[in-house]
Amino acid sequence: MTSGSPHQRSSAREAALARAVKDGLLGPQVPLVGLLDVDGVLAAVEALNEAFEGPAVVQHTFAVKACGLVPVLRLLAEAGMGCEVASPGELEQALAAGFTYDRLVFDSPAKTVEELEFALAHGIAINLDNFQEMARVDGLLAGREASGPIGLRVNPQVGAGAIGAMSTATATSKFGVALRDAGAVEAVIEAFARRPWLNRLHAHVGSQGCPLPLIAHGVRAAYELAERINTELGRAQITGLDIGGGLPVNFDSEDDRPTYADYVAELRAAAPGLFDGRYALITEFGRSLLAKSGTIGSIVEYTKSAGGRRIAVTHAGAQVATRTVFMPDAWPLRVGVFDAAGRPKQGPTEVVDIAGPCCFAGDLTATGRELPAVEPGDVVALYDTGAYYFSSHFSYNSLPRSAVYGYQTDSGGQVAFALVREAQSVRGVVEESGLSQVDALVALRSGNAVEQPKEMAE
Numbered sequence: 001m002t003s004g005s006p007h008q009r010s011s012a013r014e015a016a017l018a019r020a021v022k023d024g025l026l027g028p029q030v031p032l033v034g035l036l037d038v039d040g041v042l043a044a045v046e047a048l049n050e051a052f053e054g055p056a057v058v059q060h061t062f063a064v065k066a067c068g069l070v071p072v073l074r075l076l077a078e079a080g081m082g083c084e085v086a087s088p089g090e091l092e093q094a095l096a097a098g099f100t101y102d103r104l105v106f107d108s109p110a111k112t113v114e115e116l117e118f119a120l121a122h123g124i125a126i127n128l129d130n131f132q133e134m135a136r137v138d139g140l141l142a143g144r145e146a147s148g149p150i151g152l153r154v155n156p157q158v159g160a161g162a163i164g165a166m167s168t169a170t171a172t173s174k175f176g177v178a179l180r181d182a183g184a185v186e187a188v189i190e191a192f193a194r195r196p197w198l199n200r201l202h203a204h205v206g207s208q209g210c211p212l213p214l215i216a217h218g219v220r221a222a223y224e225l226a227e228r229i230n231t232e233l234g235r236a237q238i239t240g241l242d243i244g245g246g247l248p249v250n251f252d253s254e255d256d257r258p259t260y261a262d263y264v265a266e267l268r269a270a271a272p273g274l275f276d277g278r279y280a281l282i283t284e285f286g287r288s289l290l291a292k293s294g295t296i297g298s299i300v301e302y303t304k305s306a307g308g309r310r311i312a313v314t315h316a317g318a319q320v321a322t323r324t325v326f327m328p329d330a331w332p333l334r335v336g337v338f339d340a341a342g343r344p345k346q347g348p349t350e351v352v353d354i355a356g357p358c359c360f361a362g363d364l365t366a367t368g369r370e371l372p373a374v375e376p377g378d379v380v381a382l383y384d385t386g387a388y389y390f391s392s393h394f395s396y397n398s399l400p401r402s403a404v405y406g407y408q409t410d411s412g413g414q415v416a417f418a419l420v421r422e423a424q425s426v427r428g429v430v431e432e433s434g435l436s437q438v439d440a441l442v443a444l445r446s447g448n449a450v451e452q453p454k455e456m457a458e
Contacts, residue, residue, distance in 0.1 A: 004039070004040075004043035004046075004047075006253075006254035006255055006256065007254075009037060009040050009254065009292060009293070010254055011409075011413070012037055012039065012040070012407075012409045012415075013035070013037065013295055013381075013383075014344060015409050015413050015414075015415050016035050016037070016295070016407045016409065016415050016417075017035070017295065017297055017338055017342045017379065017381060018338075018341065018342035018343060019342070019407075019415040019417070020033060020035060020297060020342065020405070020417070021338075021340070021341060021342035021379065022341075022342065023417070025403070025405060025417065026297045026298075026299065026342075026379065027299065028299060028377075030403070030423070031298060031299040031301065031314075031315040032296070032297070032298050032299075032315040032316055032320070032402040033296070033297050033298075033402055033403055033404070033405065034294065034295070034296055034297075034320075034385070034389070034390045034402055034403070034404035034405070034420075034421075035294070035295045035296075035297060035404075035405055035406075035407055036072065036290070036293055036294050036295075036386055036390070036404065036405070036406045036407070036420065037293040037294070037295075037386075037406075037407060037408075038075065038293075038406045038407065038408050038418075039408055039409070040292060040293030040386075041072075041075065041076070041289065041290060041293045041386070042075075042079055044288070044289045044290070044292070044293070045060075045076065045079045045080070045081060045289065047256075047259065047260050047261075048060055048260045048283075048285065048289065049080075050260075050261075051259070051260035051261045051263065051264045052260070052264060052281070052283070054275050054277075055275065055276060055277035056274070056275045056276065056277050056278075056279065056280070056281050057277070057280045057281070058280070058281045058282075058283065059082050059103070059280065059281070059282045059283075060080075060081055060082060060282075060283045060285065061081060061082035061083050061084040061103070061104075061105050061282060061283065061284050061285075062076045062081045062082070062083055062084065062284075062285065062286060062289060063084045063086075063245055063284050063285065063286030063287075064083060064084065064085050064086070064090040064093060064094060064286075065086060065090065065286060065388075065392075066286030066287050066289070066290060066387040066388055066391075067286070067290050067386065067387055067388070067390055067391045068089070068090055068093050068391045069390060069391050069404065069420055069421055070093055070096050070097045071097075071406070071418070071420045071421075072290070072406075072420060073093060073094060073096075073097035073098075073099070074097040074098055075406075076097075076289075077097050077098045077099050077103075078098075081103075082099065082103035082104065082105065082282075083097075083099045083103060083104050083105070084104075084105045084107060084245075084284040084286075085104060085105070085106055085107070086106075086107045086108045087108060088115060091104070091106065091115075091118075101122040101123050101124050101148070102123060102124075102148070104124045104125065105124075105125045105126075105127065105242065105282060105284065106119045106124050106125065106126050106127070107127045107153070107202075107284070108129070109129040109130075109174060109175055111126075111129075111133060113136065113140070116133075116136060116137060116140055117140060119148070120137070120140055120141065120146065120147065120148070121147070122147075122148070123147040123148035124148050125148050125149040125150070125151070125200070125282075126148070126149075126150050126151070127150075127151045127152070127153045127200070127202040127242060128150065128151065128152050128153065129153050129175065129176060130176070130177060131177070131187070131191065134152065134191060134195070134198075137150065138195070141197065145197060146197040149199055149200050149239075149240055150197055150198055150199065150200065151198070151199070151200025151201055151202045151240065151242055152176075152177065152188065152191065152192075152198060152200070152201060152202065153175060153176035153177070153202040153203070153204075154176050154177050154179050154188065154201060154202070154203055154221075154222060154225065155168070155169055155173050155175055155176040155177060155178045155179060155203070156169050156179055156180075156203055156205070156217070156218040156221035156222060157169060157170065157171050157173075157178055157179060157180040157181075158205060158214060158217045158218045158221065159214060160206070161205075161206050161208075161209035161210030161211060161214060162209035162210075162330070163206075163208055163209035163327075163330045166206050166207045166208045166209050166210065167205070167206040167209070167210060168204055168205060168206045169203070169204075169205040169206060169214075169218045175204070176202070176203070179221065179225065185225065185228075188225065188229070189228070189229055189232055189233075192229050192233065192237055192238070193232075193233055196237065198237070198238075199237060199238055199239050199240060200238060200239070200240040200241065200242055200282075201222045201225060201226050201229075201238055201240075201241055201242070202222070202241075202242035202244070202282075203218050203219060203221065203222035203241075203242070203243060203244060204218075204242075204243075204244025204245070204246060204284065205217075205218035205219070205244065205246060206246055207245065207246040207247075207248065207286075207287060208248050208249065208287065208330075208331075209248060209330065210246055210248060211248075212258055212262060212263055212266040213266060213270075215246055215263070215266070216266040216267050216269070216270035216271070217270065219241075219243045219244075219267060219270065219271060219274070220270040220271040220274075222241060222243070223241060223271040223273065223274050223279075224271075226238040226241060226279065227273070236278070238279070239279065239280060240279060240280040240281070240282060241274070241279045241280070241281055241282070242281075242282040242283075242284065243267075243274075243281060243282070243283060244283070244284050245283055245284040245285035245286055245287075245288070246285075247260065247263050247285060247287075247288040248288070249287050249288055249291045249292065249384065249387075251291075251331070251332055251333060251334065251384050252332075252334070253334075254292075254383075256292060260288075286387060287387040287388065288387075289387070290386035290387040291384045291385070291386050291387040292384055292386065293386040294384065294385040294386020294387065294389060294390060295381050295382065295383055295385060295386075296316050296320055296321070296381065296382040296385045296389060296390075296402075297316075297379055297380075297381050297382075298314040298315045298316035298379070298380050298381075298382075299314065299315060299377065299378075299379060299380075300312050300313065300314055300374055300375065300376055300377060300378045300379070300380055301313050301314065301315065301357075301376065302376055303374055303375060303376055309351065309352075309353055309368070310350050310351065310352040310353070310374070311352065311353045311355050312352055312353070312354050312355065312374040312378075312380060313355045313356075313357070314354060314355065314356060314357070314365075314380050315356070315357050316356055316365060316380070316382055317355065317356010317357050317358045317363040317364075317365060318356055318358045318360075318362075318363050318394055318396055319356070319357075319358060319393060319394045319395065319396055319397070319399040320382075320385075320389050320390075320393065320394075320402065321333065321356070321365045321382060321385070321389055322392065322394040323388070324365055324382075325356065325358075325362060325363055325364065325365060326362070328364070328367065332366075333365060333366065333382045333383060333384060333385065334382075334383040334384060335354055335365070335366045335369055335371060335380060335381065335382060335383070336380070336381040336383060337371050337372045337374055337378060337379070337380055337381075338378060338379040338380075338381060339378055339379070340377040340378060340379070342379055345372035345373070345374075345378065346372060347372055347373065348372070348373060349370045349371055349372055349373070350370070350371065350372075350373050350374070351368055351369065351370055352366075352368075352369060352370075352371055352374055353366065353367050353368065353369075354366040354367075354369065354380055357397070357399065358396050358397050358399070359397055360396075365382055390404050390421075395429075398429050398433065399429075400423065400424035400425065400426060400428065400429050401421070401423065401424040402423055402424075403419065403420075403421060403422055403423035404419075404420040404421040405417045405418065405419055405420060406418045406420050
């Protein structure tokens with residue numbers, strides 16, 4: 001049974017939740033779990049590949065920031081994806097998952113000399129963020145040819161979408177060279193003229209909240225600049241265009257919209273020459289590949305009323321749904337209610353707030369929702385949480401990270417699980433908080449300095 005359609009995905013999710021409860025992966029002793037639909041992820045990869053079919057060579061990379069879990073990355077590597085990394089940690093996660101250097105793209109606005117040296121030595125594609133970084137690479141190459149593609153990120157300054165924090169092509173965005181600033185385009189052209197090793201342009205307009213026409217407008221600006229540079233230089237120096245990712249996800253319903261096909265149609269209308277094969281295309285999708293395939297399940301610990309409003313207290317709050325809790329209007333989540341056996345609840349509804357375990361009043365994952373009556377012992381499911389929610393844990397109140405399982409369902413509805421990440425123990429939380437240095441500050445205060453770790457002493 002594949003999870004390519006919304007109906008199939010919903011059925012698979014219900015089967016997985018029921019089986020998770022039956023197998024004890026979710027219950028009174030394990031009140032929080034993350035579940036990832038493997039078939040749903042692979043269906044999204046297939047839809048992405050189909051949408052971009054054509055004469056242009058395309059390298060699709062997955063943005064690790066969306067889910068930096070090594071088994072998930074390995075699944076995507078086996079499915080033929082590349083990997084976009086933006087930190088040393090993400091780079092090591094990608095390598096551990098089996099991505100080869102030639103399938104990596106290194107983005108970050110703050111790359112260190114050491115990070116650049118590593119990427120240059122191993123032929124990893126790099127997107128430079130600014131002219132100072134470009135000068136740094138000049139020194140590192142010292143006249144040598146680059147062993148991998150090197151591009152320059154540009155900011156087309158086409159404006160913001162509905163979520164300012166997710167919009168990276170505003171007039172004052174921290175990313176890339178701002179093309180509408182005075183003299184910027186001329187400086188970019190000169191930079192390419194002086195550096196034959198520069199052979200890509202990179203533009204990324206934003207992600208959630210950015211409409212397709214805005215994204216396409218930004219990509220067109222990068223395409224037109226590439227055309228101008230190659231024309232003025234009299235050679236096809238720019239051979240690749242990294243158009244980023246950013247396909248928004250519909251969090252309002254089960255439907256996939258917009259689709260990758262919708263996105264490509266918008267790009268073809270905005271810049272028809274983009275797909276004619278003269279440029280290799282690189283994409284960096286993240287959220288849109290995983291979001292719909294993820295579910296967070298939590299046991300309802302208590303229910304109560306306050307001011308006439310029903311409240312269900314669960315174990316899923318700001319520690320797993322950080323953006324939703326702090327920006328609920330921008331990041332709303334759909335909620336499902338299941339009984340203690342993991343079966344969807346029916347019957348009369350009530351208006352209820354879904355609260356998390358964190359010790360502050362705003363720790364709510366849903367407010368004023370009309371849902372089937374919620375009781376202690378029920379299961380509350382937060383849908384569309386496959387991207388960011390599993391891997392971007394917020395350690396408020398020292399709450400441990402939950403286990404994450406991948407699942408598949410067969411044609412008969414039987415579910416098989418695979419552990420993706422073990423649950424963090426409370427002991428693990430304590431060790432992570434400096435247990436091995438428990439006496440360090442007391443000793444410092446008393447004048448008995450504790451021996452420094454070797455790396456600090458050096």
